[in-house]
Amino acid sequence: DFSILNSIGKGAYGEVFRVRKVDSGEVYAMKVVSKESIVNQKEKDDFEKELQRRKHLQGIIDAERRALQVVDHPFIVKLHFAFRTIDRFILVMDYVRGGDLLSLLASKQRLPEPWAAFYAAEVILAIEYLHEMRILFRDLKPENVLLDELGHVKLTDFGHSKQATSLQDRSFSLVGSPFYMAPEIILGVGHGQEADWWSLGILIFEMLASLHCLSLLPVTRTQVGAPPFYDKNSNSAYKRLLTESIEYPHEVSSSARELLARLLQADSTRRFGGGVVEVQAGESKAAAVGRKWSCAWLAQVDWVELLKRQVDPP
Numbered sequence: 001d002f003s004i005l006n007s008i009g010k011g012a013y014g015e016v017f018r019v020r021k022v023d024s025g026e027v028y029a030m031k032v033v034s035k036e037s038i039v040n041q042k043e044k045d046d047f048e049k050e051l052q053r054r055k056h057l058q059g060i061i062d063a064e065r066r067a068l069q070v071v072d073h074p075f076i077v078k079l080h081f082a083f084r085t086i087d088r089f090i091l092v093m094d095y096v097r098g099g100d101l102l103s104l105l106a107s108k109q110r111l112p113e114p115w116a117a118f119y120a121a122e123v124i125l126a127i128e129y130l131h132e133m134r135i136l137f138r139d140l141k142p143e144n145v146l147l148d149e150l151g152h153v154k155l156t157d158f159g160h161s162k163q164a165t166s167l168q169d170r171s172f173s174l175v176g177s178p179f180y181m182a183p184e185i186i187l188g189v190g191h192g193q194e195a196d197w198w199s200l201g202i203l204i205f206e207m208l209a210s211l212h213c214l215s216l217l218p219v220t221r222t223q224v225g226a227p228p229f230y231d232k233n234s235n236s237a238y239k240r241l242l243t244e245s246i247e248y249p250h251e252v253s254s255s256a257r258e259l260l261a262r263l264l265q266a267d268s269t270r271r272f273g274g275g276v277v278e279v280q281a282g283e284s285k286a287a288a289v290g291r292k293w294s295c296a297w298l299a300q301v302d303w304v305e306l307l308k309r310q311v312d313p314p
Contacts, residue, residue, distance in 0.1 A: 002030060002092070018095055028080060031091040074309055075126035077146060077156040096154050098147035105142055105209060113253055114300070115314040116207035119145065121293075121301045122153040123200060128277055128289050131193045134164045136171070140199035141180045142206060151313025167193050167276065178234040179227035183266045186238050197273035201263030202227050208252050228264075242266075255296035262295075 002019040005027070009016045014033030021028065081092035101119065105111065111119075123145060130137055139160040146154040160175045170190030175181075182198035184191040205228050228246045231237040246264060248257050262272035272295075279288040290303030305311050 002028075004030075014089075019092070027095045028092045029095040031093070033089040034087060073126060073129045074307065075122045075153050075155060076129070077154045079158075093156070094154065096146040096156070097149040098151060100143050100147060101145040101153070101203075101207070102142035104147065105207065110209045110251070111207045112314075113208065113256060113297070116204060116256075117298055117301060118306075118311070118314055119153055119207065120200065120204050121298060121303065121306055123155065123203070124273075124293055125286065125289060125303070125307055126153065126155045127196050127200070128292075130161075131167060131196070132277065134167060136162045136164060136191075136193055137196050138162065138176050138185075138199075139180075140196060140203055141177050142203065145203070147313075150309075152309055164192065179230055179237055181238075181241075182268065183242055184268050186242065191268070194268040194271045194274045197263055197271055198268075200273070201260050204256070204263070205246070205252075205260055208249075208256060253297070259295050259297045 001023065002021055005018040005020055007015055008018050008029065014031060017030045017032060019028050019030045020026070077094045077096060079091060079093050081090070083090055123140070127137055127140070137155065137158070137160075139157060140155075144155060144157045146156050148154055162171055162173075162175075164171070170192055172188055172190055174185060174188065176185055176195075176199070180199045180202045182191060182195040185195055227237075229237050229241040229244070231240060246260070248260070252260075259272070265271040268274070273293070275292075277285065277288045277292050279285055280291075283291075284304055286303040286307040290298075290301065293303075302311060
């Protein structure tokens with residue numbers, strides 16, 4: 001059913017190809033993992049969990065679309081097919097042509113604040129959409145924010161996502177990427193949707209960077225472009241996150257610092273972004289999201305036009 005066009009990357013579990021579906025001509029990204037390449041049962045179990053979570057997430061999005069006649073969210077990569085053969089696991093997703101936020105940070109070194117606000121706002125719309133369906137993303141980081149050919153974001157990699165019965169439910173798994181996990185995840189005291197907003201704060205901090213450090217050399221908190229609690233030892237990073245305060249580089253504006261302080265609030269009950277989006281009479285969902293996220297740093301965002309993809313990317 002698919003013809004392989006070329007390889008576009010290799011990951012921990014396998015290779016990703018650009019493929020064309022023979023009957024429709026549509027181009028997709030296909031992640032292929034040979035079962036023989038999964039060297040131990042834990043890795044096999046981890047990949048199976050990713051497969052099931054992605055399929056489950058797609059089912060939830062499909063159900064939401066049928067109920068509300070909403071097409072796929074513009075800022076989330078869609079999983080189109082998920083299946084296995086005798087010797088392979090296969091995921092077929094949107095092919096996103098513009099790279100990812102990690103590569104953009106590496107090439108630009110520091111994003112102008114209007115750029116960072118644009119990307120953050122699109123991420124917020126995507127995460128709020130997931131939260132509305134009681135989905136916790138739990139792995140927000142630059143490499144999971146893809147950019148399409150026009151420059152709009154597409155969230156990808158739902159391997160750590162979870163559906164909650166309600167947004168008041170707590171999960172106790174140690175899950176996510178070390179430098180982006182919220183304190184409540186590290187402490188194992190139970191986490192919910194607020195953990196995604198902590199990760200957003202780390203992401204925004206990282207975008208406001210003068211140097212994007214990708215090496216394992218020691219970095220300080222004032223070298224933006226690395227997460228604020230970066231350490232080459234993840235246990236040391238956890239300790240720093242739990243015990244140290246953030247130091248902001250001088251080039252970060254006061255309005256950005258104000259938002260970051262509200263997002264990187266250790267007490268999840270006081271963290272900015274928590275709670276549901278309440279839509280008032282005559283108000284669109286995007287406008288309601290904008291009202292919920294009212295702050296000086298995002299004041300220039302036109303949330304309604306942004307969701308329509310009518311705002312030009314940087």
